[in-house]
Amino acid sequence: MRTMQSPPSAQSAQPAPSAQSVPRGGPSASRGGTRKPPALDGATAAGAAGSAGSAGAAPVPERVTAEDRRVFEAASMYYAQAETMEVIARHLGCSRSTVSRLLARARREGVVRIELSRPGGTGGLEARFGTEFGVRAHIVPVREGTTEIHRLQQVAAVAASRFVELVGELAQTAAGGGEPEGAGSTPGLVVGAAWGTTMSEVAAALPARRVPGLTIVQLNGASDPVHEGPSAGQMLSLMGESLGARTIGFPVPAFFDRAATRRAMWQERSIKRVLSVAAAARLAVFGVGTLETGTGALPSQVYAGGHLTRSDLATARREGVVGDVCTVLLRGDGTWSDIDLNARATGPTPVRLAGIPRRLCVVAGTGKAGACFAALRARVATDLIVDDATARAVLSLSQRKETP
Helix, strand or coil, rough: EEECCCCCCCCCCCCCCCCCCCCCCCCCCCCCCCCCCCCCCCCCCCCHHHCCCCCCCCHHHHHCCCCHHHHHHHHHHHHHHCCCCCHHHHHCCCCCCHHHHHHHHHCCCCCCECCCCCCCCCHHHHHHHHHHHHEEEEEEEECCCCCCCHHHHHHHHHHHHCCCHHHHHHHHHHHHCCCCCCCCCCCCCCEEEEHHHHHHHHHHHHHCCCCCCEEECCCCECCCCCCCCHHHHHHHHHHHHHHCCECCCCCCCCCCCCCHHHHHCCCCCCHHHHHHHCCCEEEEEEEECCCCCCCCCCCHHHHHCCCCCCHHHHHHHHHCCCEEEECEEEEEECCCCCHHHHHEEECHHHHHHCCCCCCEEEEHHHHHHHHHHHHHHCCCCEEEEEEEHHHHHHHHHHHHHHHH
């Protein structure tokens, strides 16, 4: 279903100068003057800003420009009225590339929201993940022969959309007084986010969707890497800007050099404050890191970013570590509690994660299949977004483990 939210003013737009660039991935123009209506559930356009709002909807902007109205008009004609891009271009007095840009902006800013309903309900792969691991899985089809970066971007785009949906659902529950007692003193919805390559891509793919009262807290430390990589601060900033959220960083390393230092830091009031906010989270979002090399997987920042020494990495391999979730190291069977390095880790353990009702795990690339399998065995996730090739690799690992 495609649903559109109207701009605050119903006045018709005057043509504005066309933009100088065309966004990547904009819809291609169709030939002729008639376009076949979308084969989805339909589209609805709200008549005015007041009637379009629902709990958690974006507030009315202070100033609506002619360009804002053109975005809505183009989206309405394309998605609700099934007009071609050629017809829309003539109506608006602009080029088809400008129409493409307007439609891309409409999707990016939440003017139009696209929902897909899989025929026949949950597919075979999703059902197997539910049966074997107890997770709600969404399998992302990615074309064969693609690059690992493109695979990650495709999965991140789907994950960003699902993440925003979950935030909206949980925010409505919080606003309606549906939070359980003891959920914490932080008002509104609290979301915990881990950092890393995958989460940086998810943050970059988030649509603009303001959620009142939202707080996003960093789940694991990330400071002082030896090598530069995706920044936890940048990830939080992107999330905060896209969702209108208050953000809280976690100013500690991914791993302390000594376990005693971690124990001492956990007694500091400033650290206790961050941990108390994280304990109130109703949703967590995170990826998985892999210790494997030479598999074609994109580098996991926990291992490539200098957070662990060569000696630490050698120790991890000797202990059977295959990857991590929130910088807590996991063996291939999902065990973690007796791994010495975890006494220095700053992320939430699988036991602590299990206290968060919804836990969205995002995985892209077959090189992460072993780490993903370990994470699922550790029961860290309630929801999983994964590409189809990696999903099949994970299920293959599961089948081999069960075979005597």
